Amino acid sequence: MTSNDISEWSYQFGLCYLKNTQKPSYYQELIDHLNAVQGYDGWFTENYGGLDCDGESKQADGLKKPWQIHNTRKLDGVRDEIDALALSEIEKAVALTRLLLAMDKVDSTLGHFTSYLREWSSRSYKTRQLEIPLLFANSTNNTVLKGDIFTSMQSVAVDFAYFDPPYGSNNEKMPPSRVRYASYYHLWATICKHDKPALFGAAGRREESSDKLAATAFEDFRQNDAGHFIAVEAIEQLIASVNANYVALSYSSGGKATALELNDILNRHGTLIKTIELDYKKNVMAEMKWTNEWLRESDEPNREFIFLIRKEPIL
Ligand SMILES: C[S@@+](CC[C@H](N)C(=O)[O-])C[C@H]1O[C@@H](n2cnc3c(N)ncnc32)[C@H](O)[C@@H]1O
The missing domain is CATH 3.30.1370 (Ribosomal Protein S8; Chain: A, domain 1)
Structure with a gap:
């Protein structure tokens, strides 16, 4: 099997689910270790962590936030630790996949990161815990690609191809940036890359997820x-x-x-x-x-x- 997606987070999911050859129990020690890591006030907390002000997510900078601070502190600690451990590419992908799934369970959003809720979601009060992803121990030599589909496809010949492209909106009033995966999930890219990028806008998006830079033809409604x-x-x-x-x-x-x-x-x-x-x-x-x-x-x-x-x- 060969998979391809242009985004960093899909690439990590691909490595985790299609390249892993270990049984799920192999990762228990790593997951337990990451769950025990101390949180601290780092870059994620500074930019995406909010305090509870009587149920509202109103912060000193006036911006709404996607997570409560107890979860961004854990995120800061765990993300540093994933880089500090000498993990293989696949072990790292398993850890990152699990981290994203765990953060997804305690967010205060409508399922994407172009805007955040005014009042904290009830799940955002929980503390996120990492678990082992539902892994397969693969026995075939699968390939995971990260790139533009038109380039990646050139080196692939298969019996069966499945395409799940973004669905362009036909709503001319909707700004194109709102329907692009790069802007929907900029935070997943930032957690995977851990590159502390320059941010813009009320949602604190990565610079390259802006309208001018993040266009893919599938997301163009014109x-x-x-x-x-x-x-x-x-x-x-x-x-x-x-x-x-x-x-x-x-x-x-x-x-x-x-x-x-x-x-x-x-x-x-x-x-x-x-x-x-x-x-x-x-x-x-x-x-x-x-x-x-x-x-x-x-x-x-x-x-x-x-x-x-x-x-x-x-x-
Ligand atoms: C509807 S989602 C499919 C998600 C995937 N099937 C899954 O279940 O996780 C569309 C995907 O297309 C990717 N994408 C958009 N333009 C692309 C391009 N030009 N080349 C490769 N992938 C692209 C996005 O990153 C997004 O993950």
Whole structure:
């Protein structure tokens, strides 16, 4: 198996879950050691730690914060210790994955880091504890890549490729920076890199997660000069250039126009053999009976699909 993502945190998850060959119990000592590390007032506390002011997260600098200070102190201590220990690349990835999952459980956000809640979430009062991730002891030699998909794909030939790209929003009023993974999860990148970057804005984002620097074509909701959606064209390029016999693609309907364009692409570069609609509210999947059924009008503005395409072989 080969995985690829452009973000640092996905790379660490990939190493943790796809490259690990040890049983989960191998990591118990490391996790216990990290849980015992003393916290202190470091860089994360200074920038992202808040005190509880009668249930509100209002700080001296006037900014809301994603974590209460008892958890950022632990984060400061543990993140330093991960670098101080002589860990292998995979051990480090297991520790970082677990640290991110633990911090995620005690945050005071709506699931991303472009803004923080005014009142502390109830979970933010808890103290985060590290546990062993749900690991597999891999027996195959998997490959984990970090890079732009169009570059990474050039060296990969597979039977089956699964793409789960960001879904561009068709909401023209929404600032593009709000729907970009780099800005949603800038804090995960900062914890992995531990590079104490320059920050900007009320949410304290990494400099390179700004609008001008963090654009990927999949997250662009605009149309190009020829009147085609840039995000849909990027998906076309993906499907057209991947060296695979079968391609599965996750997609969330961003409106009728993008759906029609996407339907053309799916049929232009292969044969659409199955479409599944996922209903997250009801937690069910439904297989579409005929290939164009997914294009029907629906009251539901955001519908999620997985398409399975048989590709024509690249000549
Ligand atoms: C919908 S998420 C998929 C997440 C992944 N399937 C998972 O479950 O963790 C979209 C992912 O695409 C990545 N991404 C965006 N543009 C990319 C590009 N040009 N090349 C590679 N990955 C990209 C983002 O970093 C993000 O993790």
